Amino acid sequence: MSDDATLDDFTETTEEPEPEQDSVRELFGLGEIPSDWSIESLANIAQIIPGNSPPSSTYNENGEGLPFFQGNSEFGHFHPEADTWCSEPRKEAEENDVLMSIRAPVGDLNIADRNCCIGRGLAALRPKTLNGLYLFYNLAERRPWLSRLATGSTFKSVTKGDLQLLDIPVPSLSEQRKIATVLHNVDQAIQKTEETISQLGRVKKGLYQTLFSEGYRKHNQFKSSKYGEIPESWRVLKLAEITSQIQAGGTPDTDEPEYYDGDIPWVKTGELSQYRVTETEQSITDKGFQESTARLFSPGTILIAMYGATTGEVSLLDIEATTNQACCGVVTTEEMKPEFLFHQLNYLSNHLESLSAGSGQQNISKGIIEKFDVLVPTVEEQDSIVRVLNSVDESISENESTKKKYQRLKRGLMQDLLSGTVRTTDTNIEVPDEIAQHG
Incomplete structure (x- = not known):
């Protein structure tokens, strides 16, 4: 530029642009576009090449043959990232082809930065008469519409026939x-x-x-x-020895609407993936708080996910809030700075998660957390x-x-x-x- x-x-555009009437046209699915733009089907402006997975016996991780991409799991910001190669590709994409995920989830996009082999989860779009990056961005803008094209009971997908009918403003x-x-x-x-x-x-x-x-x-x-190895002067203590409170939260009855949408923040385990909890997706009322096992934790409380998909994840509470029963609140004594324990538990998260048990899902009990060993330097070194x-x-x-x-x-x-x-x-x-x- x-x-x-x-x-x-x-x-710097106005909130409600007012184009001249003769400069726009209405088109279903696209809205208003300038009259000097044309509308072309994707089939007319690009070659559509559905992928076809070769036999697994032709795969390798040694860089022999062409990079092999099967779906959006290999997609990066712009270009896919190869970890598998194929010595006998069935379908190939060329450098600068637009790669589209055509099996669930449908519509994710990347651009091939070299010739590559593509499996059944992808299609290569090779522009004939337009700029490939323009096509890439146009399809990205219309991704929700592409998702609606998908059909299938086991998993959603789109076919070459579906894509051929897609209209593109040009x-x-x-x-x-x-x-x-x-x-x-x-x-x-x-x-x-x-x-x-x-x-x-x-x-x-x-x-x-x-x-x-x-x-x-x-x-x-x-x-x-x-x-x-750790410094000789550091102590190794159980969490229970350097905390004043280790307690799980509680969930008000979800069938009682009057318990929710109040003024008391309420943290769920899915929110513990953030570094610090500064706001919550849901809140509870004072009635919901009083009539449940929910507990109010103060800022500086360390929150640990006890079970579920986020088991072992740790966040630091920056606000006064309650939590659901899958969150364990840990309040430290003067011997342990909250932020130091927070960083240390993130460092030791693999050790903490390895203590989880359960056949259906991993879980960490309050007892496990209480007995977990932590490193305790002087408060000055912690700072x-x-x-x-x-x-x-x-x-x-x-x-x-x-x-x-x-x-x-x-x-x-x-x-x-x-x-x-x-x-x-x-x-x-x-x-x-x-x-x-x-x-």
Whole structure:
């Protein structure tokens, strides 16, 4: 994009655009589009190549043959990530083909960055007369509609015949390239932010390993523990020895509407995947609180998922809240800083989860949590370790906020540019070679 055109040029739109009547047309499923755009079936503008899985005997993990992709499980931000190759492919996609998931979930998209073998879960769309990146973004904008095309009782899928009937709005090739350029620039910003978040995650993992084995200050003497070598001065205590409360929450009767949608935040285990709990999806009333086993936990309480899909996950409560019965609230004494215990339990999460039991689902009892061994440095060293780890978490949080901002911008731009509500025709946008090579 040139200096003459910025992303701001495409975000300053009125809430209710009023296009001239002769500049738009109504089309079922697409809404209003400019009159100088055409409508083409996907069959007319792209070759549709359904995948076909080769015999498993032709698979390998040694990089022999072509990369083999079977579905959206291999999809990355733009390009799929290969971990399997095929020596005798039945169906091939070419570099720059749009790859679409055609079996549940339907409509996920990637772009082939090289020739590859595609299995039954994918179709390759090879543009004939339009820019491939424009097609990629157009299909991404209409993904919910693609999902509605899917049929099947065991699992949902779409056929080549379904895709052939899909209508695509087609502006001039010049405008296609400009639209793709704007959206691709935002996507690159999102991808770079994701890479930064991933890198920070690796840094944090390394810091966990160092700080919980070597400590923050320089230690000269070490001893063995169940978690490996630790500083000689550190103690190993049961959680029950450094906590004032270890207690599960409670769930008010779900058949009583008067118990819910009140003013008391109520945490569910599915919300423990976030770093800190600052808000909750549901709340309960004072009546629901009084007439159930729910308990009110104060900020600084560590929450541990005791059973279910999130067993062993840990979050730190930043607000006063209640929890459901699958959450265990842990309140520390003065010997243990809440944030230090929070970071340590995340570091030791595999050890904690390994103690779970149950044939139907994993679960961690209150008794297991009480007896769980934790490392206890001096409070001063705990504070130092927390400062280091929190600084990384703050950077991760900032980048996650930036990513969400870019994602919101992208959604708005896709709605405006792909519908023709905002035009690029009179804007000076430099189309880079990486966009032009897609058509």
